[in-house]
Amino acid sequence: MKTAVRIAAADAEPVRRELWHRIYERVGRYWKALVLAVIMMSGAAATQPALALIMKPLLDQGFSGSEPHYVWFLPMMVIVLILVRGICNFCSDYLLAWVANNVLKGMRGDMFKRLLGMPDSAFKQGETGRLLNRFTVDAGNVTNYATEVSTVLVREVLVVIASVGVLLYMSWKLTLIVLVILPLSVLVARSFIRRLRRINRDTVNMNAELTRVVSEGINGQRVIKLFDGYEREHTRFDYVNARLRRFAMRSSVADAAMTPLTQLFVAMAVAAVIASALSEANLGELTVGGFAAFMAALAQIFDPIKRLTNVAGKVQKMLVSAESVFALIDSDTENDQGTQTLPTRVRGEIEFQAVSHRYPDAHRLTLDQVSFSLHQGQTVALVGRSGSGKTTLANMLPRFVEPTDGRILLDGHVLDTLSLNSLRAQMALVSQDVVLFDDTIGANVAYGALHDASEAQVWAALEAANLKTFVESLPQGLDTMVGENAMHLSGGQRQRLAIARALIKDAPILILDEATSALDNESERQVQQSLERLMKGRTTLVIAHRLSTVQNADMIVVLDDGKVMEQGNHDALLKQDGMYAALYRMQFREAS
Incomplete structure (x- = not known):
């Protein structure tokens, strides 16, 4: 067991070094501000032992009256030193905050860029809370702790070095006592570092879980109220909340234990110094002023050493958060190795050739040797029971899902040989899961690459x-905000707005996944008429559970358990009296 722990520790060390390198590689981009901050910190550090040095002339000559000008000179020196330290501290804090916020801005930008480039499957792993936590908590922890650790290490080390210099100047014998005893406190503190590392990693993971639970509570509040889910949600939240409290208390205990242990070693050093100082004073080797200056300089070492000891906990929090942040930045992106570029507008000839697909860890194929073709301007409908693979098949066209086997051709080009931008520029998608952004109606219709569309095009x-x-009836018209999750619109209005967004793109290929599912009968009839008029000349793949919406399709492909069971138009399939006819009769009975 001990051997395994040592191996794990050895493996972790290169990882920590790599994290340190990546963090400070980003911080180092602002080296000019950092150099100026270090200069300011050096100035602040120099003022502390200077204040201690004043004690010797103050006690040895000032109170004896041998130097009358000390009456005004020494008080002025105190004011000047405090003023210089305040200015230097302000400037260094400002510069480091500027660096930290610029690093945070760049880090979050890289995270969001990678987030949008992740494959569709990465968003189906149920880690939304963890992803949000990386942006809101982890990234902030990295930059805040990185600058805080830098400040402590630079400023406090400079203070300790300057103070040790003063101590050696005052009495090298007493200084040796301090240098022998105080390092022992560092060795004791190391025993707490590993424990803090484990606690901080658990805290990061549980914070992500807290974000997920609260997010689900917000999004599902109506379901919770209607189905009396209060107790269940309180239980889930209380569990996470209690775990976070437990981790916080463990971390606090470890942090708090280091302080009294450090103070114990400090007390031992002070006791040894007092004993030695009294011995030197009896021999006439140390004056009262010299002893006071020595003790003042020694007292200034304790707080920096304490902060240097406590920085270990912050370092572990920084590294754990950095591990989470860089895991996102380093995550795999979509497979976009295609080099071919499609012409401005393709014909829309699509062919599925023995396409199969299996989701990771699935026990069976989602799609099994599916083959059919869509000709230019043709409308093909996919029908079948839920879970038959219709949506998976449609998601393969824009390559949100990749085939496990087989291939898909567009105008004779295999899809994975095409660049994603070139491929997706030819397609418009309206899904049953409507996604609208918290922006105006006009901005949601003319979205993304279509932002320069004219107002007339939007209205059309x-x-x-x-x-x-x-929209014309709204006071602000196209400038009306739809709200978060389009909360200001009804379900049917959201669906029609998504349809408008797809229509304005005027793509040669349309994918309609239950595009009219949220409409009432009258709106569905009107929108269906518009869709049929606009689908002319375009290759259209339609997914529908309601068979009444696909009766006019050029071809209907019936799927069941991932396999093609029947193909043909509406009338031909009814005559076959197979699966399609059975589904149609069942829906007709339900409708009547």
Whole structure:
């Protein structure tokens, strides 16, 4: 067991060094501000032993009256030294805060860039809370602790060095006593560092869990109220909250234990110094002023050493947070190794060739040897029971999902040979899970690469989606904010706004995944008419559970358990009296 622990520790050491390097590689980009901050910290550090040095002339000559000008000179020196220290501390703190916030800005920018480049599968692992925690907590911890650790290490080390210089100047014998006893406190503190590292890693993970629980409580508050889920949610939250309290208390105990232990060694050093100083004073080798100056300089060492000892806990928190942040920055991005670029507008000839797919850790194939074709301007509908693989198949066109086996061709090009931007520029998607941004209606319609669309184009898209009258009735029209999760719109309005966004793109390929699912019968009829008019000349893949919406499709592909069971148009499939006909009759009975 001990051997395994030593091996784990040895393996962890290079990781910690790499984290240190990556953190301060980012901090080092602002080296000019850092150099100026170090100069300011050096000035502040120099003032502390200077205050101690004043004690000797103050007691030995000042109170005896042998130097009358000390009456005004020494008080002025105290004021000047405190003023210089205050200015230097302010400047160094400002510069370090400037560096920290710039590093945080850059780090969060890199994290968000990588977040948007992650594959679709990465967002289906249920780690939303952990991802949010990395942006809000971990990134802040890295930069805050990095600058704080730098400040402590530089400023306090300079103070200790300057104070030790004064101590040696006053009495090298007494200084040796201090240098022998105080380092023992550092050895004791090391025993707490490993414990703090484990606690801080557990705290980071539990903070992510807290974010997830609270987020689900906010998003699911209506379900909680309707199904009386108060006790369950309180239980979940209380568990996480209690664990966080437990970790915080463990960390506090470890931090608090270092302080009295350090003070014990300090007391031992002071006791030994007093005993030796009294011996030197009896021999006439040390004056009262010299002893007071020595003790003043010695007293100034204790706080810096305490802060240097306590910085170990902050270092561990910084490294644990950095590990989480860089794990996101280093995460895999989408497979975008395609080099071919499609023409401005493709014909829209799509062919699925023996496509199979299996999700990680799944017991069976999601899709099994699926083959069919979509010709230019043709509308093909995918129907089947829930879980038959319809959405997975549609998500393969924009390469949100990659085939496990087989291939998909677009105008004769294999999809994975095409660049993602070139491929996705040819497609528009309307999903049953509507995503709208907390912006204006106009900005949500003309989104992303379409932000320069004219107002007339936006209105035309809204009219085609049967939403123009509603938007015109709003006081602010296109400038109306939709709110977070489009909370100011009804379900049908959200769906139609998403349809308008897809229509304005005017892509040659349309993917409609239950695009009319949230509409009432009248709105569905109007939008369906607009969609049928706009789908002419475009290759369209439609996913629908309600078979009434796909009766006019050029071809219907019936899926079951990931396999193609039937293909043909509506009338032909009804005549076959197979699975499609059974599904159609069942829905007809439910509707009647």
